[in-house]
Amino acid sequence: xxxxxxxxxxxxxxxxxxxxxxxxxxxxxxxxxxxxxxxxxxxxxxxxxxxxxxxxxxxxxxxxxxxxxxxxxxxxxxxxxxxxxxxxxxxxxxxxxxxxxxxxxxxxxxxxxxxxxxxxxxxxxxxxxxxxxxxxxxxxxxxxxxxxxxxxxxxxxxxxxxxxxx
Amino acid sequence: xxxxxxxxxxxxxxxxxxxxxxxxxxxxxxxxxxxxxxxxxxxxxxxxxxxxxxxxxxxxxxxxxxxxxxxxxxxxxxxxxxxxxxxxxxxxxxxxxxxxxxxxxxxxxxxxxxxxxxxxxxxxxxxxxxxxxxxxxxxxxxxxxxxxxxxxxxxxxxxxxxxxxxxxxxxxxxxxxxxxxxxxxxxxxxxxxxxxxxxxxx
Numbered sequence: 001x002x003x004x005x006x007x008x009x010x011x012x013x014x015x016x017x018x019x020x021x022x023x024x025x026x027x028x029x030x031x032x033x034x035x036x037x038x039x040x041x042x043x044x045x046x047x048x049x050x051x052x053x054x055x056x057x058x059x060x061x062x063x064x065x066x067x068x069x070x071x072x073x074x075x076x077x078x079x080x081x082x083x084x085x086x087x088x089x090x091x092x093x094x095x096x097x098x099x100x101x102x103x104x105x106x107x108x109x110x111x112x113x114x115x116x117x118x119x120x121x122x123x124x125x126x127x128x129x130x131x132x133x134x135x136x137x138x139x140x141x142x143x144x145x146x147x148x149x150x151x152x153x154x155x156x157x158x159x160x161x162x163x164x165x166x
Numbered sequence: 167x168x169x170x171x172x173x174x175x176x177x178x179x180x181x182x183x184x185x186x187x188x189x190x191x192x193x194x195x196x197x198x199x200x201x202x203x204x205x206x207x208x209x210x211x212x213x214x215x216x217x218x219x220x221x222x223x224x225x226x227x228x229x230x231x232x233x234x235x236x237x238x239x240x241x242x243x244x245x246x247x248x249x250x251x252x253x254x255x256x257x258x259x260x261x262x263x264x265x266x267x268x269x270x271x272x273x274x275x276x277x278x279x280x281x282x283x284x285x286x287x288x289x290x291x292x293x294x295x296x297x298x299x300x301x302x303x304x305x306x307x308x309x310x311x312x313x314x315x316x317x318x319x320x321x322x323x324x325x326x327x328x329x330x331x332x333x334x335x336x337x338x339x340x341x342x343x344x345x346x347x348x349x350x351x352x353x354x355x356x357x358x359x360x361x362x363x364x365x366x367x368x
Binding site for chain 2: 077078109110111112125126127129137140142143163164165166
């Protein structure tokens with residue numbers, strides 16, 4: 001009985017290890033997109049006392065997450081509606097934001113990823129939180145981000161804010 | 167010869183003693199010496215109990231029960247922000263009753279949790295408008311279908327002015343109790359029914 005239990009436990013552990021290894025070696029599109037989003041959040045964040053060159057490099061890195069023809073629409077209640085077309089415009093906006101802000105911590109939570117039937121496009125529905133300097137409560141915004149697979153790389157082709165309350 | 171007889175007698179006495187002792191213990195339900203040796207220590211008895219397997223089953227049942235209740239029935243939350251003052255103070259701990267609307271729709275006056283894309287971060291607001299109603303703000307008061315809504319929970323007056331707006335089916339108008347800020351700075355509006363997670367418990 002005890003031998004059987006040990007064998008069963010060993011078999012279970014082996015199966016779990018194989019399952020984890022498989023997912024680590026061949027991640028699903030959902031996993032890849034989730035990882036891209038966490039990298040995007042890290043690139044969008046600004047560490048305190050960040051050097052100007054680092055700020056510029058991170059702004060350039062941020063733009064690499066977007067496709068060349070990407071469109072970003074920002075419509076937050078109480079603020080002006082903004083739209084950015086193309087990677088260059090997004091990069092300029094990121095550089096401008098970094099010039100104004102000293103620190104910023106961006107996080108994406110409750111990420112729901114849906115991959116299209118063609119496996120070439122995907123949509124991510126998420127909640128973004130941004131801790132701005134001098135504010136106790138983070139800014140919270142629901143977002144919908146569209147991805148497209150270009151040269152085996154998932155790039156953002158569309159991003160827009162969603163009004164939770166209309 | 168005498169020594170052999172003494173040895174046999176001693177053996178018989180010992181056997182009789184053992185038989186009577188085991189019989190006495192079985193009758194009185196007393197643990198035998200072997201059982202006494204096997205008996206767990208005080209610390210083990212307190213931590214694990216007399217029967218480890220039964221304790222394990224109990225622990226598993228409790229863990230499953232707590233996780234299920236925490237996920238599907240009572241969601242613990244921490245209130246952040248000032249929009250629900252003075253009803254809910256900042257950093258207060260509360261719970262969302264996720265099954266509150268299992269048998270009836272949300273009611274006017276209920277304080278509800280509204281989710282964004284998930285349940286990690288939620289909005290805490292009060293329902294003031296029901297599906298199909300027309301809501302407006304006039305001189306800081308809410309008007310439902312043209313009649314002023316009595317709101318004893320609003321302690322800070324405001325001067326909000328908004329034109330009438332019809333609430334669609336399966337939609338609810340939600341707003342915070344603290345209306346001392348400008349209308350644009352206060353998160354309020356129409357929420358879909360499926361975005362309402364549940365009612366705030368306390």
